[in-house]
Every structure is written in structure tokens, then in C-alpha cells.
Amino acid sequence: DAKTTQPNSMESNEEEPVHLPCNHSTISGTDYIHWYRQLPSQGPEYVIHGLTSNVNNRMASLAIAEDRKSSTLILHRATLRDAAVYYCILGVYNFNKFYFGSGTKLNVKP
Amino acid sequence: DGGITQSPKYLFRKEGQNVTLSCEQNLNHDAMYWYRQDPGQGLRLIYYSQIVNDFQKGDIAEGYSVSREKKESFPLTVTSAQKNPTAFYLCASSIGQALGDSPLHFGNGTRLTVT
Numbered sequence: 001d002a003k004t005t006q007p008n009s010m011e012s013n014e015e016e017p018v019h020l021p022c023n024h025s026t027i028s029g030t031d032y033i034h035w036y037r038q039l040p041s042q043g044p045e046y047v048i049h050g051l052t053s054n055v056n057n058r059m060a061s062l063a064i065a066e067d068r069k070s071s072t073l074i075l076h077r078a079t080l081r082d083a084a085v086y087y088c089i090l091g092v093y094n095f096n097k098f099y100f101g102s103g104t105k106l107n108v109k110p
Numbered sequence: 111d112g113g114i115t116q117s118p119k120y121l122f123r124k125e126g127q128n129v130t131l132s133c134e135q136n137l138n139h140d141a142m143y144w145y146r147q148d149p150g151q152g153l154r155l156i157y158y159s160q161i162v163n164d165f166q167k168g169d170i171a172e173g174y175s176v177s178r179e180k181k182e183s184f185p186l187t188v189t190s191a192q193k194n195p196t197a198f199y200l201c202a203s204s205i206g207q208a209l210g211d212s213p214l215h216f217g218n219g220t221r222l223t224v225t
């Protein structure tokens with residue numbers, strides 16, 4: 001099964017950049033890297049996804065290592081509303097299956 | 111607005127009773143999923159369906175059953191055979207191209223408590 005490894009928790013100061021790491025050493029060449037975030041008692045929210053190239057959207061940037069065994073979600077200026085659990089998961093080619101780990105709990109300090 | 115609706119938000123049942131959780135989507139997505147989340151844990155896949163009238167077991171299907179008679183609906187039944195049914199249940203959908211690049215859209219969950 002495709003699996004990811006993330007730190008249990010991270011802390012950031014408000015208005016500073018945050019880099020959330022993810023290791024996925026067993027990734028195959030066709031697996032997409034997805035990031036979601038979840039607030040307490042809510043469903044996860046899609047943040048960003050990519051395959052090989054770095055990706056940017058209005059919420060965040062995704063930096064993917066050249067060997068694709070790791071990736072980093074970048075929040076350019078953390079706000080208090082960004083405090084959540086962030087999940088890095090792999091979208092497996094030819095299957096509509098997504099595997100979630102325990103995620104990284106991000107705490108943002110004012 | 112398109113989205114996924116899960117109902118009810120909170121559900122209480124006595125041990126030994128079956129209970130059905132509702133999930134409806136109006137996104138015209140082919141694929142739908144059920145996940146279970148326990149406190150402080152990630153999401154675990156219960157069942158998923160790629161098309162109408164077809165579904166597959168996920169990692170923790172024992173004690174659960176599903177049906178997919180309509181594209182819009184994917185109800186989950188928690189049976190009395192499920193040993194620890196108290197959990198937060200999340201329904202999701204995706205376009206279903208099976209390429210791994212379709213984002214998941216989640217509902218806001220149903221918190222089931224069995225006593």
C-alpha cells in the first residue's frame with residue numbers, strides 16, 4: 001500500500017512561512033501527491049496536489065523532490081485560520097483509493 | 111452549490127442495533143468513499159465505489175455494509191457485528207477517473223455514539 005510519513009506536530013508564528021514535510025519513499029511513478037487539511041469535527045478540505053512539478057494555488061505551494069520520495073507543503077504566511085491537521089496522501093493510479101496517515105497538527109501562534 | 115451532505119450530524123444508538131448513515135452528493139461524481147476516524151487518528155477506508163452498482167471493501171470493512179443504487183447516494187450501514195462502532199464517519203467523492211489525480215470532496219461527517 002502507498003504510505004506517507006509526516007511529523008506529528010509543528011508550530012509556527014502568525015504571518016511567517018510554514019514548511020510541512022512528507023516522506024513517501026514507496027511512491028510509484030504514477031501516484032499523485034495530495035494534501036488536505038482538517039479542522040476539528042469537520043471533513044478534510046482539499047489543499048493542493050501534484051505529480052512531478054511544483055504546484056501553486058491560492059492556498060499553498062507544493063514542492064516535490066526530484067526523486068519524488070518526499071514533498072513539502074508551503075504556507076507562505078500562516079494565519080490563525082491555518083491551524084489544522086494537515087494530511088499528505090497518495091492518489092494511486094488505476095484505483096480510486098487514497099491512504100491517509102495520522103497527519104501533522106499545525107499550531108499557529110499569534 | 112454542489113457538495114456532499116451527510117446526515118445526521120450526531121447519531122446515538124444502543125448496542126446491538128444496526129444504523130444507516132446517509133451520504134448524498136450533487137457533484138455528478140462517479141466515485142464515492144466511506145472513511146472512519148477515531149480520536150487523534152487519521153482516516154481509514156471502509157468501502158469505496160467507483161460506479162453505480164459496484165463497490166469494494168477498504169481496509170476495515172468488517173461489520174459494515176454499503177449499497178450504490180444511485181450515483182448520488184452511498185449509504186453506510188453499521189451493523190451489530192462491528193465491535194467498536196463509536197467513531198466519526200466521513201463520506202467523500204471524487205470525479206472517478208481512476209488516475210489518482212482527482213481531489214476528494216468530503217462531507218462534514220456523522221459522529222456515531224453507540225452505548
